[in-house]
Amino acid sequence: MKKFRKIVFFIVGILCFTGLAHAVIPRVINYQGKLVDKANNPITGNFLVVFRFYDVENAGLPIWEESHILGIRDGFFNAPLGSLKSPNLNFDKDLWLGVEVAGNEEISPRIKITGSVNVMGFESIRPGPSPSSTHFTQSIALLLLMEAVFILALIFYSSKNKK
Numbered sequence: 420m421k422k423f424r425k426i427v428f429f430i431v432g433i434l435c436f437t438g439l440a441h442a443v444i445p446r447v448i449n450y451q452g453k454l455v456d457k458a459n460n461p462i463t464g465n466f467l468v469v470f471r472f473y474d475v476e477n478a479g480l481p482i483w484e485e486s487h488i489l490g491i492r493d494g495f496f497n498a499p500l501g502s503l504k505s506p507n508l509n510f511d512k513d514l515w516l517g518v519e520v521a522g523n524e525e526i527s528p529r530i531k532i533t534g535s536v537n538v539m540g541f542e543s544i545r546p547g548p549s550p551s552s553t554h555f556t557q558s559i560a561l562l563l564l565m566e567a568v569f570i571l572a573l574i575f576y577s578s579k580n581k582k
Contacts, residue, residue: 448500454491454520461494470500471517472508476529481517483508 450470454462467487471481485504489496500506508514515529 445506447502448506450498450500450516452518453494454496455494462525463492463494465490466521468496468498469519470498472506472532473515473517473529474512476531477513
């Protein structure tokens with residue numbers, strides 16, 4: 420019986436800590452592209468690529484910048500923007516991405532940021548509690564309810580066996 424109680428308390432302890440883990444909106448933008456030279460031939464090799472966010476389409480100063488050494492094969496690359504420096508930006512307004520390869524001039528025109536990246540700013544533009552915090556709160560409440568039922572069943576079972 421003592422072994423059973425230890426196992427039960429161990430399981431309850433684990434359940435208490437599972438509520439601490441919850442989903443967080445990732446702050447990394449997976450950016451993929453293809454680079455070609457002036458003759459429209461895809462480039463291959465390792466290159467220093469600098470990515471910059473701007474709040475204007477032309478000119479202006481960058482509001483965020485990050486550099487990566489990318490392995491480019493047949494022109495294709497993948498860059499995890501924000502993996503080195505978090506882009507603490509408000510994505511509820513227009514932003515443009517500038518790309519500079521190997522110290523050359525920035526590629527023109529800049530790329531307007533649209534689509535799913537706006538999810539990163541969802542919490543900052545939606546009034547009221549964010550969906551992730553609401554779901555987290557509901558998950559914690561459900562978990563605590565399950566633990567309470569489990570503990571009550573354990574108490575009932577223990578008191579029944581003592582008689």
